Amino acid sequence: MGIAAADAIPHAGPRLHKWIMDGAHGEMAWMPETAERRAAPANMWPEVASLLMLGLNYGPDEDPRAILSARTRGAISVYARGDDYHELIKGKLKRIASRFVPRAGAPGTVAVKVFVDTAPLMEKPLAQAAGLGWQGKHTNLVSRDKGSWLFLGAIATNLALPADAPEVDHCGSCRACLDACPTNAFPAPYRIDARRCISYLTIELKGAVPRELRPLIGNRIYGCDDCLAACPWNKFAALGREMRLAAREENRAPALAELARLDDAAFRARFSKSPVKRIGRARFLRNVLVAIGNSGDVALAPEAERHLGDPDPLVRGAAVWALARLLPAAAFAALSADHAGETDADVRTEWQLALSDSAGEHA
Known part of the structure; x- marks a missing residue:
């Protein structure tokens, strides 16, 4: 975990605006609809002063790309093989928040809100500001300790807490994640075009998958782990794995x-x-x-x-x-x-x- 000030990501809003103006969000109408609130935590909750950002490693026990050669079986993204992570992580954050509030100030003066990927909050740049990792070239958070396999959650509070130092980029010249993408969804490092991303195509897209992209999807039936799995920093994730998702056996290679x-x-x-x-x-x-x-x-x-x-x-x-x-x-x-x-x-x-x-x- 780490702490970020509510005003720690002034650059995130303009970048989000440009991404939306480029149409890279595809059919995700909720992105432009919530863009103003998403640009800064205070736009969503004016009283917020700090955010406790938490990351939980869910790295798999095996390379999830191995199933791609078993063409009569479906590949389900690692995060979706078990129960819904929203409920799993939210419960953990609520337990932390319930212990934090009584210790943080006079009764009635401390307020908190818990978020797991469902509110207009830019978790990844906030997590980088809090020192958890950095946004890699695949646009996901990368940690030197946990690799690319991180669930992110946030506890927002009206208390001004001492902020941690932000993490710096450690990608260097590596482009393994970019080269691993089956559909060339990265027009440039640190930029993703959701309209070509298999996770978008198999989850967010409501209509037919564009014909030219269908052969590139292979047997991926829900999401895609290729760019995450290719990250060299994953070799350190096993050393500090604190949790393994309880994947349902029937979802490993259905x-x-x-x-x-x-x-x-x-x-x-x-x-x-x-x-x-x-x-x-x-x-x-x-x-x-x-x-x-x-x-x-x-x-x-x-x-x-x-x-x-x-x-x-x-x-x-x-x-x-x-x-x-x-x-x-x-x-x-x-x-x-x-x-x-x-x-x-x-x-x-x-x-x-x-x-x-x-x-x-x-x-």
Whole structure:
């Protein structure tokens, strides 16, 4: 943990404004909507004087990129393999705050607010100001002790506390995280274009994944750990690991075939208390079907075909793309004829483009 003054990040607001003006936030409408409050902690809570910034290492026991070669299984980001970290971390912060308040001043004079990634607060630059680490070239926080695997939380208070020294950048000439990105989501070091980030594409994006990016997603069905896992500072994280997320065994390497069969009730039950549940069945199946299309395994074609009649057009469109990647051109054309009555314009476009692609690939 470390302490930052509420006015410690005057540079963060202008940088955020430029990022939004560049459109790099994609469809995350809440970013421009909250930009003014996010620019400075006092804009969100005028009484705030200091922030206790806390980082919790959640580094995995293995390299999460190993599953990327198992193309018939889905890769779920490390942070999402267990229960929702928001509730996990918030409970810990509340316990700390409950002990801090009685010791910090006269009754009724000390106020605190607890935040875990859900309020318009710029946790990463604040954490750097508090000395926890620095924002690396992948824009995430990096610690010399914990590597790139850090959950961040904040306890804001109206007390003026002695601030810690900010951490300085230790990335040097290294660009391992930038080179590891499958979709080239970093137009420059320390800048990310969310519209190309797999975490954004599989979680935040509500519609169809852009066609040119689908093959690059591979079997990543929820988030992406590649830039984090590539960070050389991770070699020190194991030395100080104070917590290991209780990952659910079924989320380590789930079979795509199994996930493709989830109806809404089964999806909700399987991902109960998990951050995965928040994106809903349709977006999740979109991701699974993209992974099936990238699997190269024709045995998974029936799992995609069953979704050509799904009630949600987002799922139907993803199923079309997957089948075009797996089936011979003639078989795909015959399947297209069977579904000539498709009523959704976007799905009809998927059929048309997929027919053209299929014919070209198998010519």
